Amino acid sequence: MVEKTIAVNYLARVEGRGALNFKIEKDGKIENLQFRIYEPPRFFESFLIGRKYTELMELTSRICGICPVAHQITTLRAVENALGIKPSSQTKDLRKLLTISAHIQSNVLSMYFLSLPDLMGYESIIPMTKDHLEIVKRGLKLKKLGNDITDLIGGRAVHPVTAVINGFTALPSKNKLDVIKKRLKEAKQDTFDTVDLFSQLEIPDFKRKCEHMAISDAKEYAINEGRFKSTEGLDIDERDYRDYIFEKQRYYSTALHSYVKKRDSFMVGPLPRVNINFNQLSDDAKESVKRSGVKFPNFNPFVSHLARSIELIHDIDECIGIIDRNPIKEETNEFVCKSGFGAAITEAPRGSLYHSYSLDINGIVKSADIVPPTAHNTYNVEKDLYQFIPQIDHLPIDEIKLKCEMLIRAYDPCISCSSH
Amino acid sequence: MKEKPKIAIFKFTGCAGCQLEFLHLEDVFLDLFELFDISYWMMIKRDNDERQWDISLVEGGISTPEEIEEIKQIRKKSKFLVAFGDCAIGGCIPSIRNWIPQMESEKQVYPDPSSIHSTKVLGIGEYVKVDESLKGCPPHRDTILELLKSALLKIRPRLRQHPVCVECKFKDNACLITSKKIACMGPVISAGCGAICPTLGRECEGCFGPMSNPNAAALADIFRSIGLSEEDIKRKFRKYAGMDPEFRKEAGQ
Numbered sequence: 070m071v072e073k074t075i076a077v078n079y080l081a082r083v084e085g086r087g088a089l090n091f092k093i094e095k096d097g098k099i100e101n102l103q104f105r106i107y108e109p110p111r112f113f114e115s116f117l118i119g120r121k122y123t124e125l126m127e128l129t130s131r132i133c134g135i136c137p138v139a140h141q142i143t144t145l146r147a148v149e150n151a152l153g154i155k156p157s158s159q160t161k162d163l164r165k166l167l168t169i170s171a172h173i174q175s176n177v178l179s180m181y182f183l184s185l186p187d188l189m190g191y192e193s194i195i196p197m198t199k200d201h202l203e204i205v206k207r208g209l210k211l212k213k214l215g216n217d218i219t220d221l222i223g224g225r226a227v228h229p230v231t232a233v234i235n236g237f238t239a240l241p242s243k244n245k246l247d248v249i250k251k252r253l254k255e256a257k258q259d260t261f262d263t264v265d266l267f268s269q270l271e272i273p274d275f276k277r278k279c280e281h282m283a284i285s286d287a288k289e290y291a292i293n294e295g296r297f298k299s300t301e302g303l304d305i306d307e308r309d310y311r312d313y314i315f316e317k318q319r320y321y322s323t324a325l326h327s328y329v330k331k332r333d334s335f336m337v338g339p340l341p342r343v344n345i346n347f348n349q350l351s352d353d354a355k356e357s358v359k360r361s362g363v364k365f366p367n368f369n370p371f372v373s374h375l376a377r378s379i380e381l382i383h384d385i386d387e388c389i390g391i392i393d394r395n396p397i398k399e400e401t402n403e404f405v406c407k408s409g410f411g412a413a414i415t416e417a418p419r420g421s422l423y424h425s426y427s428l429d430i431n432g433i434v435k436s437a438d439i440v441p442p443t444a445h446n447t448y449n450v451e452k453d454l455y456q457f458i459p460q461i462d463h464l465p466i467d468e469i470k471l472k473c474e475m476l477i478r479a480y481d482p483c484i485s486c487s488s489h
Numbered sequence: 490m491k492e493k494p495k496i497a498i499f500k501f502t503g504c505a506g507c508q509l510e511f512l513h514l515e516d517v518f519l520d521l522f523e524l525f526d527i528s529y530w531m532m533i534k535r536d537n538d539e540r541q542w543d544i545s546l547v548e549g550g551i552s553t554p555e556e557i558e559e560i561k562q563i564r565k566k567s568k569f570l571v572a573f574g575d576c577a578i579g580g581c582i583p584s585i586r587n588w589i590p591q592m593e594s595e596k597q598v599y600p601d602p603s604s605i606h607s608t609k610v611l612g613i614g615e616y617v618k619v620d621e622s623l624k625g626c627p628p629h630r631d632t633i634l635e636l637l638k639s640a641l642l643k644i645r646p647r648l649r650q651h652p653v654c655v656e657c658k659f660k661d662n663a664c665l666i667t668s669k670k671i672a673c674m675g676p677v678i679s680a681g682c683g684a685i686c687p688t689l690g691r692e693c694e695g696c697f698g699p700m701s702n703p704n705a706a707a708l709a710d711i712f713r714s715i716g717l718s719e720e721d722i723k724r725k726f727r728k729y730a731g732m733d734p735e736f737r738k739e740a741g742q
Contacts (some may be wrong), residue, residue, distance in 0.1 A: 081535040084505050109502045109552045109607055115594035116586040121724060127694055128728075131582040134506025134627065178512070182533060193534040195522055205519070213515040224689045225682075226513050227506045227627045228696070231689050238690035320604040474535075485504050 070095055070462070077470055080477060082183040082193070084135055085484025089473060091454070093462050102458075104451050104477070106324040108488040114437045122148050122406065122432035123234065129424065130228045132441070133486045135178065137228045138171035138219065139417030140486075142293055143424040148234055150308070151411025151428050154404050159395060160236050161293070166391045167222045167232060168292050168415065169384045173215030174226070175418035176339065176377040176384075179481040180267065181208030184374055187475045188270040204266065207259050211381070214256050218388065221245055236402035243397060250392045253385050260385055261357060264378040268361035272371035273472065277456050279368070279449060280329060281341030282421060284414050290342075290349040290383055293415045298345055299335065300366065307414040310423055316440070324487035326448035327440060334448040337420025338480060339376040340367065351386035354379050370453055373479045406432040417442050419481050443487035446480050494640060497529035497542035498573075499563060501549030501556050502583060502610055507574035508532055508548055510627040514634065524641060541566040544640055546573040546623075550580040550610040557616055564617035571636065572613055572622040575698050579732045580610035581626055587732060588741065611732065621646065624679050626696040626729055632681055649680040650701035653693050656684035665692050670715040674725060677703035677735075695728060699735040709739045 070093070077089040091102035113132060120128060129144045130137040142164050149156060156164075181204070182194050191197050198205050216226040221241050223229025231237045282303065284295035298304050305313055316325040328334055343350070344366040350358075358365060358379055363372060412425035420442030427435040453476060461472045498508055512533075514521065521527070528538040545567035551557055564570055575581035586594050587609045595602035613619060623632055632648065639646035653675035657664065665671040665687055673692035675684070679700040686693045699705070705726065712722050723741045731740035 079531060081531050081537070082533065084532060086500065109556065110598060110605065111502060111552075111583040111610070112586045112589075112594040112598055112607075113583075115589055115597040116583075118597075120585075121721075124694070124724070124728075128582055128585075131504050131506070131626065134504040134509040137504075137506065182512075186535070192536040195527060195534065198519060198522060209515045209518055212513075216513050216515070224685050227510050230686050230691065233691070238686075239688075318600050318604075320601070323605065325599075 070097060073462070073466055073469065075466060075469055075473070077474060080474060082186070083478060083482050083484060085482070085487070087477075087482065087484045089477065091458070093458065097459060097462060099455055099458055102451060102454060103321045104447055104454070106322040106447060106484055106488055108323055108484045110323045110488045113489045114439060117434050117437040120434050122426070122428050122434065125426070125434065126232060129439070132439070132489045133483055134227055135175050135483055136171060136417045136419070136486065138167050138223065139415060139422050140424070141229070141232050142168055143413050143415045143422050145232060145234055146293065146413035146415065147411045147424045147426050148428070149411065150413060151409040151426055152234075152404060152407060153409070154235050156235050157400055159398065159400060162391045162395055163222060163237060163240070164232060165293055166388055167219060167229070169388055170215050170218030170222065172292070172418045173381065173384050174212055174219065175215075176381060177208055177212040177215060179418070180263065180374055180377050181205070181212070183481065184475070184478050187471070187478065188272070188374075207262065211256060211259055211263070214252055217252075218249055221249060233402070235404050236400060240397050240399065246392050246397070250389055253389050257382075257385055260378070260382045263381055264357045264361055264375070267375045267378045268363060272369070272374070273457075273460070273475070274369075275371060275457055275460060276369050277453055279452065280332065280335040281344050281366075281368075282335050282337050282445075283342040283345045284416055284421060285345050286349070288349075290346050290387065291416065297414050297421065299329070300341070300344060301332065303329065307423070308412045310412060310414060310425070311438070314423075314440070316444070322447065324444050324447050324484070327445045328448060334452050335445065336370070336449045337442050337445045338373055339380055340370065340373040341420065342416060343376040343379055350379065351383045353386060354383035357382055370476060370479045373481070419443060419483050420445060439489055441483065441486035441489060443480070443482045443484060446482065447487060450477055450480055450482070493524065493526040494543040495528040495538070495541070496525045497545045497567070498532070499529070499545065499547045500532070501547065501560065501577070501613070502552040503549030503574070503576035503581070505532065505548070506627040507576075510630055511546070511633055514630055517634070521637070525637070542568070544569045544571065546571045547577050547613055548573045550576040550583060551613055551616060552583070552607050552610040554606065554608070560613050560616050569620045569640065570617065572619045574623060574628050575626040575696065575729050577613050578622050578624065578698060579612040579730050581729055583610045584732050585727055586610065588727065623648070624697045625681055629681050629683070651680050652676055652700045652703070653678045653680050653682070653684050653687070653697070656680045656682070657687050660684055660688050662687045666711060666715070672712050672715060672717055672721070672725065674708070677705050677708050695725070695730065698730040699733050703735050705736055705739045
């Protein structure tokens, strides 16, 4: 075999700025593999120090334009844990609705806009409008539904404004929720069609058994709250996260690499969620898994797309359930400020997201610690690539590039988040 | 048929929220493909045309030496360059770190800062000529459409210069400052959001940046009179546009 040098200098169809470099030697050995995150860091953990606890959700929202809701809710929960506040069940439910709406938006974006062009042989969704207009329209419609729910609960789709400590500044009207419920029901068929589409498209036959992690709860498909669990037996409370998960710096990446204490890299995201919390999926979501013919637990990272589509069905069912059980009522939203430490883990669209804060007696931030899903995943992406490349190293360089990009896109990296 | 205007969308130091707001134009998204040639958009396209563009929307601030070089190259190849959102205008939220010694920030985040080469975060206008600015974190979808429509018609877009207060009046919102003594930034902040926050029961925090010719000192006095400390006032102004000359004094030089 001839020596091959692979360089993807600016990864397309992912959020943010990343690159991939490696060399395949004549004997097939992979040298200098670097998933190079060169997104300029913004030093959130530095400038949050000195800020006030009541404005934190507004600030951390700006870590990411795709998953602002995930950062807001994680911040709010971490601050509430520091202050010893227990929000009402209505607040928890509305937050869940907000988080799920952002999952719908982000996961549809990942499936239809960022990865589908790879699987169907197009450079982007733009030329697909000529040959597959119905599919493109379906993607736009589903994404809009997610956005409109975020708009309704949060005030706007990107960087919503209503979620605050212990509640919301404004509540959605029953009429508007009913309209959304009708649209959710109508969208059901589109979500089934999405699962069908992604179970029919050919993906690389690749498997790597690595540690999968997600928050988990026996009673519900965990999204905003749960114990942090893994397929290798990790089962911890969110406040103990830093006893088990560590980070190391790589000189070529502004995102730190996460690993489990005394073990290795791990994966977070829709695939680990479906693997770990399969029993808590809605009936229709489980039924669609049967129809897809794909077996779970599954350790092919390319199955992440299908996992997203399965979650989409569950998301719609969950949203309808929340609207049905909540006759929205005004609640008081009082709390007292005190010093303390609080941590929280939630599931962002791309996987588990950790925030923690120490506050002084006036609610001023003394320290902040944030680990987004893509920071959790970057090291694992490299590990996957080491095992995946030997399966494709006989192909022409352009093909190798595309296949490796596809693997990275299956993780739906959010690079701005990772180098916050 | 006449050749379609070429659009390019770039990302610098920021969160991609402005691009997302562009993507959230779902209702007219397919029409945009008919009217414009979207020729460079890394987040959406794999084949990107790097020759030259009629309209370049630049999201994000400038915070590394590489980005300075890059924005200059983009300027050379762009007929009409837009600072797309608050980060591109003046650094936005990430600019809060401009008040902290850079080395201190780097040590806070990285065990070995030697491979990090960030500078202060500044707007793109510090380095290149900007033809138009879309305010907001993120700019409102309607403003993006206004800009695109104006480009097709070859006229200047109508962008708002007045404060959020005007939009509150349109919506019949009671003034949060006078009625509840809540420290609302609305009187010095550019309209364009539709007064989302005051309409939804909370104060404006200023995510559309300063309006034209604001009186920041007067608002800071009002904040003092309703009980805010000097530190509170600094935090209010040192947020979305602390680097702006209009807010610089209240943000703490």
